[in-house]
Amino acid sequence: MEILSAQNPRVKEWAGLLEKKNRDKQGKYLIEGLHLVQEALEAQADVECVCYDTLGGIPAELQAAASAGLDVDWIGVSAAVIAKCSDTKSPQPVFAVVRKDRGRVAPLLDRERSLVVVLDGVQDPGNVGTIIRSADAVGADGVIVGAGCADIYGPKVLRATMGSLFHLPVVHSDLAEVLPQAKQRGIRLAGTSLQAAANCFAYDFTQPVWLLFGSEGSGLSPEVRGLMDDGLLIPMRGRAESLNVAMAASVLLYEAMRQRHFS
Structure with a gap:
């Protein structure tokens, strides 16, 4: 034709x-x-x-x-x-x-020792795509995309995923609904925080944990931050003020993979 x-x-x-x-x-x-x-x-x-x-x-x-x-x-x-x-x-x-694949959150809630990335208002398409790619690279169970994020089916996001969108579940969900369900299942909700109690390299990533990442400008929304169990600090020895959200996600995901598979 x-x-x-x-x-x-x-x-x-x-x-x-x-x-x-x-x-x-x-x-x-x-x-x-x-x-x-x-x-x-x-x-x-x-x-x-x-x-x-x-x-x-x-x-x-x-x-x-x-x-x-x-x-x-x-x-x-x-x-x-x-x-x-x-x-x-x-x-x-x-x-x-x-x-479009109408993915479901239920299998991620049911997964034993689940490792899931949760995006809350991450607006930059390159960051969203890169985080999906990193989640795929470490063998995470899936990515949950909340409101206010760049469209995962947009051309820039798709290019940044380099095909990873097809390798693991990437599902849209209402975070106010799904995160309390995760907590009820004993899943820890962890995210980066400057006022954090835990150094990310001392944190136990072998337990079921969902990693929360917020918008580039203002971080997690107040509703999602209120549900977070553990604030994690990524230590920095140089003079950089901070890491961008995709870099921070990659650091935590790789530490989770190291603890789960290489310790």
Whole structure:
């Protein structure tokens, strides 16, 4: 199948997915570039269609997936169509439309010794994507995204995850509802704090713990801070005032992995 006109109704629908309101309305999102498309197909994400530059044909790396009989439309498109559906200045010759995964929080609550990252108003897309990538790297059980965060299906977040979005559960939830449930299950809620009692390297990350991270400017919201059990301090020997939220998340996640798997 080929679609060459950028004015085609289907192309307009795809291009609309570059905006959050249309992603929300359609329950779909766009991923750009060979790496993300490969990751989505390998993870058996709910891919609706893969569009490739008709001049170059289906990229060699995707040939096996194209002939695997998956329920995916493979559509040859023109450079004009690719440009219209891209968020970048020099688009790659392949993109895909994926249906959103309506993940559930319940399995994360039920997980034994669960290690989960909770985002509360983290607004920078690069930070949100990097935190998801770090959570994936250490084998965390999932990421819960609360209100006020950058859209996990936005192009910048997706690029920053480098495909990690497809490797672990990333679910939206009302934190005021889910965090008290976690506490009832004996899960500790820990977050960085300048008035912290515990040095993060002395903290017990082998227990079930959910790590809370707030907005770049003002930290955790008062409601979420009120639910936090343990404030953790990341010690610094140099003169930097602080770490950005993605760096702080990575430090704590790697310390959790060290204690759980390398001690």
